[in-house]
Each structure stands twice: as structure tokens, then as C-alpha cells.
Amino acid sequence: MRIVCPFCGERELGEFTYLGDAKPQRPAADAGEDAVYDYVYMRDNIAGVMSENWYHGGGCRSWLKVTRNTLTHEISAVEAAAGAGAAKVGA
Amino acid sequence: MMAGSQSNRLANGGLIDRSAPLSFTFDGKSLSGFKGDTLASALLASGVKLVGRSFKYHRPRGILTAGSEEPNALVELRSGARREPNTKATTAELYEGLEAASQNRWPSLNFDVMSVNQLFAPIFVAGFYYKTFMWPAKFWEAIYEPAIRRAAGLGRAATVSDPDHYDKAWAHCDVVIAGSGPAGLAAALAAGRSGARVILCEEDFVVGGRLLSDGGTIDGLPAAEWLARTLAELASLPDVRIMTRTTLFGVYDGGTYGAIERVNDHLPSPPEHEVRQRLWRIVAKRCVVAAGALERPIVFAGNDTPGVMMASAMRSYISRYAAAPAKRIALFTNNEHGWRTVETALEAGLQVAAVIDARAEVSPVHRSLASKGGFPVLHGSVSGVDGGKAGVRKLSVSLTGGARAEVEADGLAVSGGWNPTVGLTSYHRGRPKWRDDIAAFVPDGAPPGMVAVGAANGAFGLGACLREGFEAGSAAARDAGRSGGTGSTPVADDAAFSLTPLWHVAGKGKAFVDQQHDVTASDIELAQREGFESVEHLKRYTTLGMATDQGKTSNVAGLAIMAAVSGRSIPETGTTIYRPPYVPVAIGAFAGHHRDENFHATRLTPSHHWASEQGAIFVDTGLWKRAQWYPLAGEKDWLESVTREVKAVRSGVGFCDVSTLGKIDVHGPDAGAFLDRVYINTFSNLAVGKARYGLMLREDGIVYDDGTTSRLAEDHYFLTTTTAKAGLVMQHLEFCRQVLFPELDVQLTSVSDQWAQFSIAGPKTRDLLKQIVDPTEDLSNEGFPFMGAREVKLRGGIKARLFRISFSGEMAFEISVPARHGEAMARNLMIAGKPFGVTPYGTEALGVMRVEKGHVAGPELSGTTTASDLGLGKMMSTKKDFIGRVMAGREALVAPDRQVVVGIKPTDKARRLRSGAHIIPKGEIPGPDNDQGYVTSVCFSPTLDQWIGLALVERGRERFGEIVHAHDPLRGEDYDVELCNPVFYDPDGGRQRG
Structure with missing residues (x-):
């Protein structure tokens, strides 16, 4: 599998580490135990198009949001995580 | 004189070089052939028909094919360390001095004792082993399996390490083509002419495919002439690379293809500094499969x-x-x-x-x-x-x-008839489709970017092969963004092809479907009668197609016979799943250079070479080699050395390279706020110039890692991690920064390799440091108090980072210098420390002192413990949110009967402790119901002159003084221990603050 890193270009799978579903959002501090429990444990097992967190540890150390079909491994979109890169420097 | 007469060599013709005779041996007999021969062709030319005995029945076997689909003509090639079993004589190129031996016969190929198996053939049917050797169960390993393995089997592997090197490489191109027959060459011409970067893989050592054997007329020229002209044109194109002796064996996601190049298999041994085989990963925008068809x-x-x-x-x-x-x-x-x-x-x-x-x-x-x-x-x-x-x-x-x-x-x-090679097109779980007109399976679609052409696509005519190949080559180049002209298509006639399907002829005697695994037509009929009708069951029950040839000549015939006896059509019966590799690939090629000492990268600490000179014993911790202890002459074992090192630190001064810790610089106005969210305790209120111990949790509330973080400036922290988790913590922190908290203005820089770090510990630490640090730096307790951290200047001007932190419980500092000065630092500490009896110590002494001091480490941060289990619950801030806060509060994680860290001491002071022993209430019979925990870390404490340890024990902190039972069934040991405060040494911490 190959992933097009927005910073480094197309690179092979070995440079990346998979984390999991990118959809669940970390609950706010006051959200309560049930919400955090859902966030930590209640993950969907998606057969089809999924938005995933990948880490380009073998390259620029960016976290990427990768849209991938888990059935075909087809990757339809890759975008950098909101805080990736050095965008805030000098901003 | 050339040995052996080539009695069956034709007087004329052939692509052999008659001016280059080669001698070789087969089962010790000297024979001869020519350059350009395979072992099989040389054997045939020498009149040898019998080349092996079959797997199960030891039937005499000859040569069935002339390619990589060969089921029978398998030999042991070479000898000694290079002996390779199950080598196909049909693809092994002849070289001077080649040694080959037939397989699976004893004492000789002509007289094989085990051929008596043929007499018992009626009982050696499908499922024979399953049915016969079921009882008694204990006989299987002791008697049945060894006997079967001796009787049934193929060649013998070498028993010593492979002396050759294997390589792994990447290649990138627009179009990769599998096969150099007419279809593959036409594809290469079209793609190459249009300017595409082309890689053409041919498993044979000569380009041309069936043109080499079947000839024909192309563009009005004899095939050989057209071939020569085409190769010349391809050679003139700048980006066409033809790789012979290279089999494209697998298809992977994202247009990645696996290929194995037999770089030097055609020589007795690889030339010096050359590899034997090379595993290619080829990344291509398009793939044209022109792999031909196999006659069935x-x-x-x-x-x-x-x-x-x-x-x-x-x-x-x-x-x-x-x-x-x-x-x-x-x-x-x-x-x-x-x-x-x-x-x-x-x-x-x-x-x-x-x-x-x-x-x-x-x-x-x-x-x-x-x-x-x-x-x-x-x-x-x-x-x-x-x-x-x-x-x-x-x-x-x-x-x-x-x-x-x-x-x-x-x-x-x-x-x-012909079976198109549908492997490559089916490796992504594609199923080929049946075509009645040619009575064969052809590709039905293919992985993205791939197309099959020519015979591989069921087009058996020469003209059709050229047309399909050329069209696919130009389309592939176009898709890859190459727009150059492709010229004209090579033209040839299409000979008529008619076929009447015929799979099996009834008759008396054994009729073989899978010759390599000795599967007969009657085995398939038996499988059907016994209910193994599905092709996947048929395959596993009879082992049809499961030999090293993967059933290239047998699978389709097998399922056609199954279809006939089960009254279904062939497409209804279907095929088994196709899986790579197309040909066997040596494990050595997959490993490449990653074997022995190069199995993984080795990281050396900055003081490694110096430590090596001192005779240090090294231990592998992850990729690192760390000095474990430094034996002195006359010391009888590690315990004596480690005990000396500990005593030297406790009474004087010692130092230890701790550069393996993960080190991260945290910069930015929100650095403090960021650390507050990833650690359970607070860092935003840490004063500049101070260090603080931090603990981080996973989001599920379990402890993840620990370390010391120092504030070097208002917007600059220096964070350390454990050695084991260095990379993972960096990844985790980047996740927190980029994904969870993108609003924070903070940047992380891994500086693990930039700093050499030494722990200097013991009551004389300050005396030693004064010799190293510039005299203007105040190292007094007031000028540099416990948990102080700041940059200092060393004598000679180098800037260092100095931290007054202690893992040993002694008065101690850690000093960081740029990694290039690490070795000099070790040498200078030895010189400057001489008057104080400075002693280098290794990870063992480090571990002993941390157990004495009751500090938790890897064995306690086991992925099951909470902060409170470790006795660090009070560090959890209630004034802020942090990773793991909510889940750490779950009922089970705060239950009062959790196993928590305690100290243990044997009641018999002379007894040795061992990690892993279970803690059971005294007087009870050990069992799962009364198992209250286990021993995590032990050491011999020179300070207490006895073995001590740390354990995770239910309600342990309420039970100091209680005698419990340590049960160690693994080592057959049972003894009593006393639960106690885990801090064995200097519990009020006076020494480290002194």
C-alpha cells in the first residue's frame, strides 16, 4: 500500500503507522464517563470507506487523516491533521 | 576430455553455444552439455530420462515440462552449505561443474527401496494419513510422523548457514510487464516508444517466450530476426529495462509488485561482493501481464x-x-x-x-x-x-x-490445451471466468492498473498476442501520462485453434493429476464420495496443488475431474483462491541483508567504544546495546561486579550512560499547557530551572510512561521518556499535539540522539563534577538544589545541561552534552574522578539501586497498572483534564483490592528471590482463587546484604509486615516472604537532597 503524504509525497506503507478510526472525537473535559467510555472502547468495525489516523513516523512525523476503503485498500483522500506541520510558527 | 556423450543431442540448431561445452554431474555421474542448456535439456541430450522418484509412491519420474511449472524433475542442486532442494531441472541453467542429485530415493535412483510403497498403493489414498495414524495419539510424534517424513518427502535442505547474500531493492516505473513473449515484447515496444519508463520481467534467461521454441513470422520476418530487431530497438529506448531471470511473483496494494531476480543462480557461486538473488519491489502505474499460458x-x-x-x-x-x-x-x-x-x-x-x-x-x-x-x-x-x-x-x-x-x-x-496463467490477475481474490470456446479459465478483471494480454488472456494466436500486447502497452503508457507516438503494431497471422475438451481417460492403473504430490484421478473420485466436493476441501483433503509447483499443471484438471464426478460444470465447481508467490521464493531473499547481526539496526550509546575498552558486558535493550556491568580482573561472577559497583556508588561516586532515554524538546508558548494535558501532574507551574517527575496515562487510565521533565526557559521544556517507549511516546505526543489539541501553540523535537547523558551518583558526585564544570558554576545545595535543572558551561567551554535528579537515591546529577562529546565525557569522568575512586556502573547496578529505592520501572509499568497501583496516585491532579483522567476513575481501577506495589523480603535472609513467583496467603494451598499477585523485580541488595524485591500484591500497602507465601511452580520453589515498604533505602530521601 502507498500513501500520498501531503508533505513528503507518495511513500510506501512501511513508513507509516496505523492508529485507527479518525471519526471519534475526544470528549470535552466535562463530558462524563459514558462519553469517554464510548470514545475509548466503542469503535466501529467498518467494512468499506473509513477515515483513519495514520502517522508518518518514517518521514515527517505528521499525523494524517486517510480515507481508505477497508475492503479494497483503495485510498481516496489524505489530509494532514489539524495541528500537523509548523503552521503556527510566525502565525 | 568432455565427460559423457550427448547421445540425444541433435546435430544442428538450437539456441545453445556448441563452442562452450560444460561438464556437470548427476548423481555423481559425469555428463556434459552446452552453454544455453538447462539442467533438464542437458540431461535429455545425454539420454537421461529418469530424474527422480515421486513423493508418496516413489514412482520413477522424468521431465514433464520445460519451465517453472515442472512437477517432477526436482533435484538437489549444489552441495554443502549451498545445497538447495527441490530445484527445478527445467529452469536451472547449466554451468561448469554443476552438481545435481536426484531426490527421494534410497539407495539409488535406479533401485529405490521405498518403491515398495507402490505395492501398498491401494491404502495410500487421499486422507490416508488422517485415517490411519490416528491412534494411539502419542504414537504420532514419536513414531508415525518421523517414519512418514523419511518415506514421503522431497529434497534435503542444507544443514548449515547459507553463505550467500541476498538483496532487496525498490524500482519505480510507469509500466511493468510480466513476460517477454510476443505479447510482452509488443507491449514494451508500444510503451517504450511513447516515452514511458518500462520494466520488463522475464523469468527465463533468454528473452522471447514461446517465440524461442515455436518460431513464426512477424512483420514478414522469421521470429528470430524480428526478435533481434525488437531487442535492438528496445535497447535504444532510454527508459526500457529488461530484467531476465526475474519472475514477477506477486501483486500488492497501490501498484506494488514483487519480483525475484536470480542474479547469480546460473553460476556455481556468486562472484565476490555480488548477491545471489535480489528481491524487487516494483512500483508501477500500470502492469501488463503477458505471462503466457501453460499447456495442460x-x-x-x-x-x-x-x-x-x-x-x-x-x-x-x-x-x-x-x-x-x-x-x-x-x-x-x-x-x-x-x-x-x-x-x-x-x-x-x-x-x-x-x-x-x-x-x-x-x-x-x-x-x-x-x-x-x-x-x-x-x-x-x-x-x-x-x-x-x-x-x-x-x-x-x-x-x-x-x-x-x-x-x-x-x-x-x-x-x-492451454491454461492461461491467471495467478497474477487473481491475487487480489479475483476469480477467473470460464471460456467454453477454449475450455479454460481466463482473467475476469484484475487488480487496479493491471491488464492481461495474449495467451495469459486466452488469445493463443501469434497475431492476437502482438495486437493485444501492443494495445495494452500504448494504453498503459497513455494512462501513465506518456503521450509519445507508438508507431505501428507488429503483425502476424493467427493460426486456427480448435479443441475438444478432454481431461481424463478411463483405464487400468494409476492416472496422476498432481504428479508432485502423487494425487491420482481416483483420489479425487474418493474425495467426492467422502463429501469433500468443494474445491477448497478437495485441495486440502487430497493435497492437490499444494506442492512446490502449486498445481500449475494439475489444478484445472483436478477440478475438471471433480466437476465430472459430482455432476457439475467446471465453472460451477470453480477454482481455489490464488495466492502469491507465483514461484517459490527463498526466505533468504525476503530477509535480504537483515540476518544475523544485521537482523535489526543496532544503536550504540555515545560511550560504547569506551565501555567496550573497559571490558563491559553489554545487554540488548531494544535496538540498544547497553553496558550491563564492568567486570574487573578476579571477579568471579556478575553478582560480584554489580555488588562492587553499587557499593562504590553508595559510598563514593559512579557514573552510568543513560543516553538511551528518549529526549524531547518541547517548545512554544503553550508548552506548559500541553504537558499538563499529557501528564497526570502539572507542569505549567514548574519554575524555570526546575525538574519534575511526570507520569503519563493511556486514555484508558492505565500508566503509559514516566520520566523527568525540566523547564529550561519559559517556553522550553526538556522531557525524557523511558528507553523502551522513546519512539512510542514521541508518536503519542505528536498525536496529542496534532490531532487532539491542534489549538495549542507547541512544537516537539526529538533530541534523543543529539544528547549524550550520564547519571553521576554518590556522595562524592559534587567533588567530581567540580572538576568537569566551569568553576563559575555554583553546584552547592543552595546554588543547585535537588530537582534543579539548567544549562551550565563546562571547563573548556562546552555547554551542557545539568539536572539534579536521582534514580539511585544518592546525591546525584544527570549531565547532558552534545552526543559527539559523549565518549570524551566518559573518559574525562574517569580521569577527573580518579582521586575519588570513580566507578563506571552498568544497567544491573542501576536496577539494583532503583529496587533498593523502590522506584518503579518497566516490570511495574506493565500496561496493567494504574498510578495508584504504583503508589503514585496522589500525583493525579484534580484541577485539570489530562489523558486518561476519566477512565482512571472507573470502579475497577480504583477498587480497594487492587494489586499494588510493595516491597518483599525473604524470611530466610539467605534465600534468593526470583521474579515471577506468585504471592499466596501463608498456609494456603496455591491456586488461581487465592493468587494475590506476583513478584515483579528482584535484586541482591549489597546495602541490606540480602535479596529484596518489588511485587504487585492485593491490598499490599495495608499489609506491611505480613508474612505471605511465594509460589514459583516454574522453578519448583516455595518460600515465605515478608511484605514491606517498597522504599528499602533512605526512605526520607535525605541522601539525594544532601
């Missing part, structure tokens, strides 16, 4: 007799290698193409005994060929073969209409 056998009694050969293989031996597989040849065919073998044989001056054609009609052209050649055309099927290890003698023929005939011949060419 017809199953009939005695079809495994030496001398029975695929018709197309026989053509190859005659035309390409000028080796006559037989003197008097018969052909058994069900299709037009089989007849080409007759033409080739006649042209080479060989006798043709008869053609047995299963079709109702034979073309007028072939009829006249028969009358000119003076041989009969028999309508019917071969139903039996007379002959043994000396090869075919006579054929029994069942004529259409029921009469019988006999044909005397010493070779039989068989053609059952």
Missing part, C-alpha cells in the same frame, strides 16, 4: 512414466535446445496446437510413431502431414502406458468406437 496434461493411466512430456515442452527441447527427448515420438492431443510438435519433430529428423487425436476431425493440412510423414492418425485416447524407469515403450490406445490399438514409441507428447 491429459490424465491417463501411466501418464507419469518418464518419456511422457508436454507437447510444447518437447518442441522447446527439440528447437531451442537441440535435445531429442525421444527417438520415436507419439503425440496425444485434443487440439490443433499439439500438432506443432509433430512438425517440429519431423523437421528435426525424428520419427513420429503416431498421432492420437481425441477430436472427431483433423484438418486436411495435418492429414497430409501424416501421410507425408508416414505415420497413422488414430482417433481416440491413450489409455495406458507400458514402461518403467527406463521410460515409455508402448502405448495402449482406446479408439473412438471402442476398438483398441497399440503404438510403439519411446516418447509421448501430450497436449490437453
Whole structure:
């Protein structure tokens, strides 16, 4: 599998580490135990198009949001995580 | 003098170099061949027909094919460390001095004791092992399996380490093409002309595919001439790379292809500094599969007799290698193409005994060929073969209409039609589709970017191969963004092709479907009767197609027979799943250079070479080599050395390289706020110039990692992690920064390799440091108090980071210098520390002192413990949110009966403790119900002069002073220990603050 890193270009799978579903959002501090429990444990097992967190540890150390079909491994979109890169420097 | 006469070598022709004779041995007998021969063609040219014994029945076997689909002609090639079993004689290139030995026979190929198995053949049917050797169970490992393995099997692997090197490489291109027959070459021409970067993989050592054996006319030129012209043109194109001896064996996601290049398999051993094989990962925008088709056998009694050969293989031996597989040849065919073998044989001056054609009609052209050649055309099927290890003698023929005939011949060419090689196109779980007109499976779609052309796509005519290949080549180049002109398509005629499907001829005697695994037609019938009708069951029950050839010549015939006996059609019966690799690939090639000491990268600490000079014993911790202890002359064991090191630190001063800790610089106005969210305790309120111990949790509330973080400036923290988690913590922190908290203005920089860090510990630490640090730096307790952290200048001007932190419990500092000064720092500490008796200490002494001090480490941060379990619950801030906060509050994680860290001491002071022992209430019989925890870390404490340890024990902190039982069934030890405060040494911490 190959992933097009927005910073480094197309690179092979070995440079990346998979984390999991990118959809669940970390609950706010006051959200309560049930919400955090859902966030930590209640993950969907998606057969089809999924938005995933990948880490380009073998390259620029960016976290990427990768849209991938888990059935075909087809990757339809890759975008950098909101805080990736050095965008805030000098901003 | 050249050994052995090449009795069956034809006087003329062939792509062999008669000026380059080569001698070789087969089972110790000296034979000869020519450059350009394979081992198989050289054996045939020397008149050798018997080359091996079969897997189960030890039947005599010959050479069936001329390619990588060969099931029978497997040999042990080379000797000693390079001995390689199950090497196909049909693809092994001949070289001077080649040594080959037949397999699976004893004492010799001609007289094989185990061929007695043939007499028991009626019981060696499918499922025999499962049915027969079931009872008694304990006999399986001791008796049955070793006996079976000796009797049934293939070659012997070398018993010593492989002396050769293997390489792994990447290649990138627009179009990768598998196969260099007419379709592959046409594709390469079209793509290459349009400017595409092309890689053409050919598993043979010569380019041309079937053109080399079957000839033909292309663009009005004889095939050989067209081939030469085409190769010259391809060579002139700037970005066309032809890789011979290279098999494209697998397809992976994202247009990645696996290929194995046999770089030096054609030589006795690789030249110096060269690899034997190279594993390629080829990334291509498009892939054209022009891998051709494999001729398939017809199953009939005695079809495994030496001398029975695929018709197309026989053509190859005659035309390409000028080796006559037989003197008097018969052909058994069900299709037009089989007849080409007759033409080739006649042209080479060989006798043709008869053609047995299963079709109702034979073309007028072939009829006249028969009358000119003076041989009969028999309508019917071969139903039996007379002959043994000396090869075919006579054929029994069942004529259409029921009469019988006999044909005397010493070779039989068989053609059952063609099976397109649908492997590559089906490796992504694609299923090929059935085409009735050619009675074969063809690709039905392919992985993204891939297309099959020519014979691999069921187009068997030369003209069609060229057209399909050329079109696919230009389309692939276009898709890859290359727009250059492609010129004109090579043109050839399409010969007629007609076929009457025929899979199995009924007859008396064993009729083999899978010759390598000795699976017969009756095994398949038996499997059907016993309910193993699904092809996946059929395969596993009979082992059809599971040998090293993966059933290339047998799978389709097997499922056709299954279809017939189960009353279904062939497409209904279906195929098994296709999986790579297409040909066996040596594990060595997958490993490449990553073996032995290069299995993984090795990281050396900055002081490694110095430590090595001191005679340090090193221990592998992850990728690192760390000094474990520094033995001195006369010390009898590690314990004596470690005890000395600990005492030296506790009474004087010692130092230890701790550079392996993960080190991260945290910069930015929100650095403090960021650390507050990832640690359970607060860092935003840490004063500049101070250090603080931090603990981080996973989001599920379990402890993740710990370390010391220092604030070097208002917006600059220096964070350390454990050695083991260095990379993972960096990844985790980047996740927190980029994904969870993108609003924070903070940046992380890994500086693990930038700083050499040493722990300097012991009451004389300050005395030693004063010799190292610039005299203007105040190291007094007031000027540099416990948990102080700041940059200092060293004597000589180098800037260092100094931290007053202690893992040993002694007055201690950690000092960081740029990594390039690490070794000098170690040497200077030894020189400057001489007056104080400075002692370098290793990870063992480090571990002893941390256990004495009750500090938790890896064994306690086990992925199951909470902060509170470790006695660090009070560090959890209640004034802020942090990773793991909510989940750490779950009922089970705060339950009062959790196993928590305690100290243990044996009641018998002389007893040695061992990690892993279970803690059981005193007086109770050990069992899962009263298992209250286990011992995590132990050491011999020189300070207390006895073994001590840390354990995780239920309600442990309430039970100090209680005697419990340590039960160690693994080592057969049982003894009593006392639970106690885990801080054995200096519990009020006076020494480290002193």
C-alpha cells in the first residue's frame, strides 16, 4: 500500500503507522464517563470507506487523516491533521 | 576430455553455444552439455530420462515440462552449505561443474527401496494419513510422523548457514510487464516508444517466450530476426529495462509488485561482493501481464512414466535446445496446437510413431502431414502406458468406437490445451471466468492498473498476442501520462485453434493429476464420495496443488475431474483462491541483508567504544546495546561486579550512560499547557530551572510512561521518556499535539540522539563534577538544589545541561552534552574522578539501586497498572483534564483490592528471590482463587546484604509486615516472604537532597 503524504509525497506503507478510526472525537473535559467510555472502547468495525489516523513516523512525523476503503485498500483522500506541520510558527 | 556423450543431442540448431561445452554431474555421474542448456535439456541430450522418484509412491519420474511449472524433475542442486532442494531441472541453467542429485530415493535412483510403497498403493489414498495414524495419539510424534517424513518427502535442505547474500531493492516505473513473449515484447515496444519508463520481467534467461521454441513470422520476418530487431530497438529506448531471470511473483496494494531476480543462480557461486538473488519491489502505474499460458496434461493411466512430456515442452527441447527427448515420438492431443510438435519433430529428423487425436476431425493440412510423414492418425485416447524407469515403450490406445490399438514409441507428447496463467490477475481474490470456446479459465478483471494480454488472456494466436500486447502497452503508457507516438503494431497471422475438451481417460492403473504430490484421478473420485466436493476441501483433503509447483499443471484438471464426478460444470465447481508467490521464493531473499547481526539496526550509546575498552558486558535493550556491568580482573561472577559497583556508588561516586532515554524538546508558548494535558501532574507551574517527575496515562487510565521533565526557559521544556517507549511516546505526543489539541501553540523535537547523558551518583558526585564544570558554576545545595535543572558551561567551554535528579537515591546529577562529546565525557569522568575512586556502573547496578529505592520501572509499568497501583496516585491532579483522567476513575481501577506495589523480603535472609513467583496467603494451598499477585523485580541488595524485591500484591500497602507465601511452580520453589515498604533505602530521601 502507498500513501500520498501531503508533505513528503507518495511513500510506501512501511513508513507509516496505523492508529485507527479518525471519526471519534475526544470528549470535552466535562463530558462524563459514558462519553469517554464510548470514545475509548466503542469503535466501529467498518467494512468499506473509513477515515483513519495514520502517522508518518518514517518521514515527517505528521499525523494524517486517510480515507481508505477497508475492503479494497483503495485510498481516496489524505489530509494532514489539524495541528500537523509548523503552521503556527510566525502565525 | 568432455565427460559423457550427448547421445540425444541433435546435430544442428538450437539456441545453445556448441563452442562452450560444460561438464556437470548427476548423481555423481559425469555428463556434459552446452552453454544455453538447462539442467533438464542437458540431461535429455545425454539420454537421461529418469530424474527422480515421486513423493508418496516413489514412482520413477522424468521431465514433464520445460519451465517453472515442472512437477517432477526436482533435484538437489549444489552441495554443502549451498545445497538447495527441490530445484527445478527445467529452469536451472547449466554451468561448469554443476552438481545435481536426484531426490527421494534410497539407495539409488535406479533401485529405490521405498518403491515398495507402490505395492501398498491401494491404502495410500487421499486422507490416508488422517485415517490411519490416528491412534494411539502419542504414537504420532514419536513414531508415525518421523517414519512418514523419511518415506514421503522431497529434497534435503542444507544443514548449515547459507553463505550467500541476498538483496532487496525498490524500482519505480510507469509500466511493468510480466513476460517477454510476443505479447510482452509488443507491449514494451508500444510503451517504450511513447516515452514511458518500462520494466520488463522475464523469468527465463533468454528473452522471447514461446517465440524461442515455436518460431513464426512477424512483420514478414522469421521470429528470430524480428526478435533481434525488437531487442535492438528496445535497447535504444532510454527508459526500457529488461530484467531476465526475474519472475514477477506477486501483486500488492497501490501498484506494488514483487519480483525475484536470480542474479547469480546460473553460476556455481556468486562472484565476490555480488548477491545471489535480489528481491524487487516494483512500483508501477500500470502492469501488463503477458505471462503466457501453460499447456495442460491429459490424465491417463501411466501418464507419469518418464518419456511422457508436454507437447510444447518437447518442441522447446527439440528447437531451442537441440535435445531429442525421444527417438520415436507419439503425440496425444485434443487440439490443433499439439500438432506443432509433430512438425517440429519431423523437421528435426525424428520419427513420429503416431498421432492420437481425441477430436472427431483433423484438418486436411495435418492429414497430409501424416501421410507425408508416414505415420497413422488414430482417433481416440491413450489409455495406458507400458514402461518403467527406463521410460515409455508402448502405448495402449482406446479408439473412438471402442476398438483398441497399440503404438510403439519411446516418447509421448501430450497436449490437453492451454491454461492461461491467471495467478497474477487473481491475487487480489479475483476469480477467473470460464471460456467454453477454449475450455479454460481466463482473467475476469484484475487488480487496479493491471491488464492481461495474449495467451495469459486466452488469445493463443501469434497475431492476437502482438495486437493485444501492443494495445495494452500504448494504453498503459497513455494512462501513465506518456503521450509519445507508438508507431505501428507488429503483425502476424493467427493460426486456427480448435479443441475438444478432454481431461481424463478411463483405464487400468494409476492416472496422476498432481504428479508432485502423487494425487491420482481416483483420489479425487474418493474425495467426492467422502463429501469433500468443494474445491477448497478437495485441495486440502487430497493435497492437490499444494506442492512446490502449486498445481500449475494439475489444478484445472483436478477440478475438471471433480466437476465430472459430482455432476457439475467446471465453472460451477470453480477454482481455489490464488495466492502469491507465483514461484517459490527463498526466505533468504525476503530477509535480504537483515540476518544475523544485521537482523535489526543496532544503536550504540555515545560511550560504547569506551565501555567496550573497559571490558563491559553489554545487554540488548531494544535496538540498544547497553553496558550491563564492568567486570574487573578476579571477579568471579556478575553478582560480584554489580555488588562492587553499587557499593562504590553508595559510598563514593559512579557514573552510568543513560543516553538511551528518549529526549524531547518541547517548545512554544503553550508548552506548559500541553504537558499538563499529557501528564497526570502539572507542569505549567514548574519554575524555570526546575525538574519534575511526570507520569503519563493511556486514555484508558492505565500508566503509559514516566520520566523527568525540566523547564529550561519559559517556553522550553526538556522531557525524557523511558528507553523502551522513546519512539512510542514521541508518536503519542505528536498525536496529542496534532490531532487532539491542534489549538495549542507547541512544537516537539526529538533530541534523543543529539544528547549524550550520564547519571553521576554518590556522595562524592559534587567533588567530581567540580572538576568537569566551569568553576563559575555554583553546584552547592543552595546554588543547585535537588530537582534543579539548567544549562551550565563546562571547563573548556562546552555547554551542557545539568539536572539534579536521582534514580539511585544518592546525591546525584544527570549531565547532558552534545552526543559527539559523549565518549570524551566518559573518559574525562574517569580521569577527573580518579582521586575519588570513580566507578563506571552498568544497567544491573542501576536496577539494583532503583529496587533498593523502590522506584518503579518497566516490570511495574506493565500496561496493567494504574498510578495508584504504583503508589503514585496522589500525583493525579484534580484541577485539570489530562489523558486518561476519566477512565482512571472507573470502579475497577480504583477498587480497594487492587494489586499494588510493595516491597518483599525473604524470611530466610539467605534465600534468593526470583521474579515471577506468585504471592499466596501463608498456609494456603496455591491456586488461581487465592493468587494475590506476583513478584515483579528482584535484586541482591549489597546495602541490606540480602535479596529484596518489588511485587504487585492485593491490598499490599495495608499489609506491611505480613508474612505471605511465594509460589514459583516454574522453578519448583516455595518460600515465605515478608511484605514491606517498597522504599528499602533512605526512605526520607535525605541522601539525594544532601
